[in-house]
Amino acid sequence: MTRFKELIARNQTALSARRKTVNALMLSLTMLTTVLALIPLFWIIGYVIYKGTPSLNLDFFIHLPRPIGMDGGGVLHAIEGTIVITLLASVFAIPPGVLAAFYAARNPNTTLGIALRFGTDVLSGVPSIVIGLFAYAVIVKPMGHFSGLAGGVAVGILMLPIILRTTEEMLKLVPHTLREGSLALGAPEWKTSLSVLFPAALNGIITGFLLAVARAAGETAPLLFTALGNEHYDIGQIITSGVAQKQTLGTILQRIVDQPVDSLPLTLWKYAQQPYPERVQQSWAVALVLMIFVLLVNILARLWVEFRKR
Amino acid sequence: MLKYIKLLPKDHWLSRTRRATGYGDIPWQALLISSSFLLMILVLAIGVMLWNSSADARHQFGLSFLLPTSDASWDPVNNQFQAWPFIYGTLLTSLVAIVIALPISLGVAVFLADLCPEWLRLPLNWLVELLAAIPSVVYGLWGIFVFLPAFVAPVGQGLFDAFGALPVIGVMFAGPVPVSGASRLGAAFILTIMIIPTITAVTRDVLLAIPSSQREAALALGATRWETISQILVPYGLSGILGAVILGLGRALGETMAVTMVIGNSIEGSPSLLRPGYTMASVIANEFAEAVTPLHTQALIEVGLVLFVMTLLLNLVARFLVWRVTRRMPQEARV
Amino acid sequence: METINKVEVKELAVFYGNFRALYRINFAVKSNKITAIIGPSGCGKSTLLRSFNRMNDLSLNARVEGEILLDGEDINAKGVDVVDVRRRIGMVFQRPNPFSKSIYENVAYGPRLYGVNRKSDLDKIVEGSIKQAALWDEVKDKLHKSALALSGGQQQRLCIARALAVEPEVILMDEPASALDPISTLRIEELMHDIVKQYTIIIVTHNMQQAARVSDYTAMMMIDDRRAGRMIEFDETQRIFTNPKDKRTEDYVTGRFG
Numbered sequence: 046m047t048r049f050k051e052l053i054a055r056n057q058t059a060l061s062a063r064r065k066t067v068n069a070l071m072l073s074l075t076m077l078t079t080v081l082a083l084i085p086l087f088w089i090i091g092y093v094i095y096k097g098t099p100s101l102n103l104d105f106f107i108h109l110p111r112p113i114g115m116d117g118g119g120v121l122h123a124i125e126g127t128i129v130i131t132l133l134a135s136v137f138a139i140p141p142g143v144l145a146a147f148y149a150a151r152n153p154n155t156t157l158g159i160a161l162r163f164g165t166d167v168l169s170g171v172p173s174i175v176i177g178l179f180a181y182a183v184i185v186k187p188m189g190h191f192s193g194l195a196g197g198v199a200v201g202i203l204m205l206p207i208i209l210r211t212t213e214e215m216l217k218l219v220p221h222t223l224r225e226g227s228l229a230l231g232a233p234e235w236k237t238s239l240s241v242l243f244p245a246a247l248n249g250i251i252t253g254f255l256l257a258v259a260r261a262a263g264e265t266a267p268l269l270f271t272a273l274g275n276e277h278y279d280i281g282q283i284i285t286s287g288v289a290q291k292q293t294l295g296t297i298l299q300r301i302v303d304q305p306v307d308s309l310p311l312t313l314w315k316y317a318q319q320p321y322p323e324r325v326q327q328s329w330a331v332a333l334v335l336m337i338f339v340l341l342v343n344i345l346a347r348l349w350v351e352f353r354k355r
Numbered sequence: 356m357l358k359y360i361k362l363l364p365k366d367h368w369l370s371r372t373r374r375a376t377g378y379g380d381i382p383w384q385a386l387l388i389s390s391s392f393l394l395m396i397l398v399l400a401i402g403v404m405l406w407n408s409s410a411d412a413r414h415q416f417g418l419s420f421l422l423p424t425s426d427a428s429w430d431p432v433n434n435q436f437q438a439w440p441f442i443y444g445t446l447l448t449s450l451v452a453i454v455i456a457l458p459i460s461l462g463v464a465v466f467l468a469d470l471c472p473e474w475l476r477l478p479l480n481w482l483v484e485l486l487a488a489i490p491s492v493v494y495g496l497w498g499i500f501v502f503l504p505a506f507v508a509p510v511g512q513g514l515f516d517a518f519g520a521l522p523v524i525g526v527m528f529a530g531p532v533p534v535s536g537a538s539r540l541g542a543a544f545i546l547t548i549m550i551i552p553t554i555t556a557v558t559r560d561v562l563l564a565i566p567s568s569q570r571e572a573a574l575a576l577g578a579t580r581w582e583t584i585s586q587i588l589v590p591y592g593l594s595g596i597l598g599a600v601i602l603g604l605g606r607a608l609g610e611t612m613a614v615t616m617v618i619g620n621s622i623e624g625s626p627s628l629l630r631p632g633y634t635m636a637s638v639i640a641n642e643f644a645e646a647v648t649p650l651h652t653q654a655l656i657e658v659g660l661v662l663f664v665m666t667l668l669l670n671l672v673a674r675f676l677v678w679r680v681t682r683r684m685p686q687e688a689r690v
Numbered sequence: 691m692e693t694i695n696k697v698e699v700k701e702l703a704v705f706y707g708n709f710r711a712l713y714r715i716n717f718a719v720k721s722n723k724i725t726a727i728i729g730p731s732g733c734g735k736s737t738l739l740r741s742f743n744r745m746n747d748l749s750l751n752a753r754v755e756g757e758i759l760l761d762g763e764d765i766n767a768k769g770v771d772v773v774d775v776r777r778r779i780g781m782v783f784q785r786p787n788p789f790s791k792s793i794y795e796n797v798a799y800g801p802r803l804y805g806v807n808r809k810s811d812l813d814k815i816v817e818g819s820i821k822q823a824a825l826w827d828e829v830k831d832k833l834h835k836s837a838l839a840l841s842g843g844q845q846q847r848l849c850i851a852r853a854l855a856v857e858p859e860v861i862l863m864d865e866p867a868s869a870l871d872p873i874s875t876l877r878i879e880e881l882m883h884d885i886v887k888q889y890t891i892i893i894v895t896h897n898m899q900q901a902a903r904v905s906d907y908t909a910m911m912m913i914d915d916r917r918a919g920r921m922i923e924f925d926e927t928q929r930i931f932t933n934p935k936d937k938r939t940e941d942y943v944t945g946r947f948g
Contacts, residue, residue: 061771064773336489
C-alpha cells in the first residue's frame with residue numbers, strides 16, 4: 046500500500062487552512078463581481094430618474110416639439126411614431142413568426158425544422174444596423190423616400206426571431222396529451238393547432254411578444270435610414286385633415302405610414318447631440334419614458350409567468 | 356379541387372396527404388412551411404442584398420478596402436474609401452471589452468449557478484436580464500454625460516500617465532487624452548457593461564446543465580466548493596463557456612448606438628486606446644442617411660457586408676460550441 | 691480480531707426544513723466488515739448513508755440531530771473539518787460519475803487536492819488504487835485516455851479506485867451495482883470482499899440477494915406513517931435472512947412485499 050497518509054500528514058494542517066482561505070476568498074470574489082456587474086444598472090437607472098423627472102409634464106406627452114426658447118414642447122411625434130412602428134413591426138413579425146413556430150415545434154428533426162432553428166439563430170445575431178440597411182435597399186430605395194413602413198419592416202425583422210423562439214418554446218410546453226386528445230376525437234391537425242394548442246400556449250406567447258415589443262421599442266439603429274425621423278409627425282392632424290378632405294380609410298392609413306416617422310429612441314439620439322440644454326433635458330426625459338416602459342413590460346412579463354405557475 | 360384529388364391514383368403524394376390529414380390541413384401545412392421558408396430566406400436575402408448593393412465599391416477597391424495599410428483613409432469627398440480604420444476600431448473595442456467582461460461574467464455566472472442562496476436567485480437573475488434590456492441609446496446618453504466624465508476620462512488619464520511613455524505598449528496608450536473622455540476606451544467600457552449579461556446568462560445555463568453527480572463526486576472526495584467549481588465544473592463546460600464568450604463578442608461587434616455616442620467618431624491615425632476612434636457600425640449610422648455619392652453609399656453597404664460576415668461566422672461558431680457541450684451532457688437535470 | 695465499532699450512530703434524526711426524513715436511528719458499524727442497509731424504496735436508506743459523509747449538508751434546509759461517531763468523535767460537532775471527514779469517509783455513487791478527464795487524472799484528483807504533487811508519488815498511488823479496484827489490467831495501457839470511453843462497469847470500478855486513492859477508512863456505497871449488468875455486479879462484489887480487510891464498508895442496496903451474499907451485518911429500514919425513515923432491525927446478516935425478529939423484516943426479505 047502507498048504511504049498516502051504519511052505523505053499528507055506532514056503539511057495537512059497548513060494545506061487545509063490554505064485551501065479554506067482560497068475557498069472563502071474566491072467565493073467572496075464572485076460576490077464582488079456580481080455587485081460590480083450590477084453597479085451600472087443602478088447608476089443608469091438612478092441618473093435617468095434624477096435627470097429625466099424634472100422634464101416630465103403633461104406637455105411632454107401631448108405636444109409636438111416647439112422651437113428652442115418656447116415652452117410647452119413635447120415629444121408627441123415620437124410617441125406616435127413609436128406606436129406606429131411597433132404596430133407595423135408586430136403585424137409583419139407575428140404571423141410568420143407564430144406559424145413558423147408551429148412548424149418548428151412539431152417537426153424539430155426534419156431538415157426544414159433544423160434549418161429553421163439554425164436560420165433563426167443566425168438572424169438573431171445580425172446587427173440591427175445591417176437589418177436597417179436591408180430595409181433601406183428593399184423598401185426605401187424602390188419607393189424613393191423614407192417611411193414609417195420601412196422602419197416597421199426593419200424592426201419587424203428584429204422581432205421575428207424572438208417571437209418565433211418564444212412561441213416555439215411555449216408550444217413545446219403544452220402537454221402532448223392535450224394534442225392527442227383532440228386528434229383522438231377526430232379533429233384535424235389544423236383545428237387542433239388553432240383551437241387547442243394555441244390557446245394553451247397563448248399566455249407564454251403573449252409574454253414572448255411583450256418582450257419582443259420591449260426590445261423593438263428601444264431600437265434606434267435600424268430606423269436611422271428607414272424611418273429617418275419627422276418632427277412634425279402628427280397622426281391627429283392626418284386623421285382630421287383626411288376626414289375633412291373626405292379621403293378613404295386606405296388613403297389616411299397610407300398617409301400615416303408612408304412618410305418619415307420618428308420614434309422615442311431616435312429622438313433621444315438626435316436631441317442628445319444638440320447643443321441646446323433644453324433638448325438635452327428632453328432626451329433625459331425620453332430616456333426615462335423608455336426605461337419605465339421597458340421596466341414595466343419586463344415586470345409584467347415576469348408576473349405573468351409567475352401567475353401562470355400557480 | 357378536393358374532388359379531383361379523389362380521381363388521382365392512390366399512391367399519388369397529394370392523395371396520400373389528403374387521406375393522412377383531413378381537409379384544411381393542406382393549406383395549413385402550406386402556410387407553416389412557407390412561413391418557415393420565408394424566415395430562412397430572409398437571412399440569405401440580407402446577405403445577397405448586401406453583396407449586390409456594394410458591387411461597384413467592391414469592384415473598384417477590391418481587397419484594399421479591408422487591408423490595414425497605414426494610410427488607409429475614408430474620404431467621401433474624393434471618393435476614396437478604405438474600411439480599415441473602422442475594422443480596427445471595431446475589433447479593438449470589442450476585444451478589450453471581452454477581456455474585461457470575461458472574468459466578471461464568469462464570477463457572476465458561478466455565483467448565480469452554484470453559490471447564490473435560493474431566495475436571491477430569481478431577483479438576481481432578473482436584475483442581470485434587466486441590464487440587457489436597457490436600450491442602447493440610453494446607455495449612450497448616460498455614457499456621454501455621466502460615465503465618460505466621471506469614469507472614463509480619469510481612468511484614461513491614469514492609463515496615459517502610467518503607460519503612455521513606455522516603449523512598445525506606449526503606442527496603445529498614447530495621448531493626448533480627450534478631456535471629454537470620448538475614446539475607444541470609453542466604447543470598450545460601455546461594451547463591457549452591455550455584453551456582461553449575454554456572457555453571464557449563457558455561462559450560467561451551461562454550468563446549471565452540468566449533472567450534479569459531477570459536483571457530488573468532487574465534494575465526496577473532500578474538495579472545497581471552489582475546487583469543485585474551478586477544477587471540475589468549468590473544465591467540463593469549457594466549450595460552452597467559450598461559446599458564451601463568442602456570442603458576447605458577436606454582440607459587441609454589432610453594437611451601434613451606445614458606441615457611436617461615446618467613441619468620438621474620428622478617423623484617427625493613432626492606434627491608441629485612449630484616443631477617439633470609429634467603428635463599422637458607427638460610420639454606417641453617422642454617414643448613411645447623408646451619403647454624398649452613390650459610391651459612398653455602396654462603400655458604406657460594403658462596410659455593412661463585412662460586419663454581417665463577421666457576426667455571422669462568430670454566431671455559427673458560438674452556437675456550435677454551446678450545442679456541443681449541452682449535447683454531451685446526459686439528460687439528468689440539475690437536482 | 692476483536693471487532694470494534696468504527697462508526698456509531700446515536701439518536702440520529704435528519705430534517706429537511708420541517709420534514710423529518712430519519713427518525714432516531716441507532717446502530718453501530720463494525721470495523722472491517724460489510725454492513726448493508728436494506729429496505730423498500732423511499733425509506734431513507736440513501737439519506738442515512740449520505741449522513742455519514744455529510745453530503746446532506748448540500749441539501750436545502752438540512753438539519754441533523756443526534757450523533758455520528760467516527761472512532762469515537764462526532765462528525766457533526768462544531769469545528770469539525772468537513773473536508774477531512776469526507777477524505778476519511780469516501781463514497782461510490784449509484785451511477786458511475788467519472789470526471790471528464792483521463793483515467794489517470796480521475797484517480798489522481800483526490801491525492802492532488804491534499805498536496806501530493808510529485809509524479810513518482812502519484813504514479814504509485816494511481817497504480818495501487820486501480821489495482822485494488824481490479825481494473826489495472828484493462829486500463830494500464832491507456833491511462834491517459836478519457837475515462838468516459840470506458841464501459842459502465844469499468845467506469846464504476848474507476849470511481850471506486852478514485853475513492854480508494856485518498857485512503858479513506860470507511861467506504862460508502864450507494865447501490866453501486868444497480869446501473870450495471872450482472873457480470874460487472876459480481877466483479878464489484880468480489881472487489882468488496884477483497885478490500886474489506888483494509889476498509890469498513892457500508893452499502894445501501896435494494897437487491898436482497900446481494901445483501902445476503904455480500905454483507906456481514908444488515909440493517910433493515912422502513913418508513914413510518916409520518917414518512918420518516920426508521921431502522922427496525924439490525925443484526926448479523928445470517929440471522930436477518932433466516933430468522934428475523936421483526937415481522938416486517940421477515941415480510942420484506944421473503945419477498946412478501948417491497
